[in-house]
Amino acid sequence: MSEDVRNVQAALDAVAEHWQPHRLTSVNDYDVKVVKLLGEFVWHTHPDTDELFMVISGTLTIQLRDRDVVLGPNDVFVVPRGVEHCPRADAEVHALLFEPQGTVNTGDAGGDRTAAVRELG
Structure with a gap:
């Protein structure tokens, strides 16, 4: 990267679309991604990796098949590899994701919500 210091809020301000992670x-070998979330995503798993969510603002529900995990600002939750989950944001959420480079946002589900990781500015 060309800059040593990155500002999370400035990065989030540059994100226009929901469910489109930006590195x-x-x-x-891990990417730290910023993302804005709104609505319900798709049920999916990441068979080969854990996925860490850190909420910056808003309330994010990580739906699991046996329970819901509710995250508020500054909360962190790791979805273990292979666990089916579906993130849901009833109002806009700003979050950080930590996952291996090349991880696809829709995991094994694919579909029209699959997004390539975008670079910031």
């Missing part, structure tokens, strides 16, 4: 930076 903020990388740590070793």
Whole structure:
């Protein structure tokens, strides 16, 4: 990356669409992504990796088949590899995702909500 310091809020301000992750930076083989979420996503799994969600603002519900996990600002939750989940945001949520480079947002589900990771500015 060309910059040493990245501002999370400035990065989120640059994101226009929901469910479209943008790479903020990388740590070793992991990407740190900013994303805006609104509505319900798709049920999916990531068979080969865990996925970490950190909420910056709003309330995010991670629906699991056996329970719902509700995250507020500054909360972190790791969805273990292979666990089916469906994120839902009843109002706009700003979040960070931590996952291996190349991880697809829709996991094994594919479909029209699959997004390529975008670079910020």
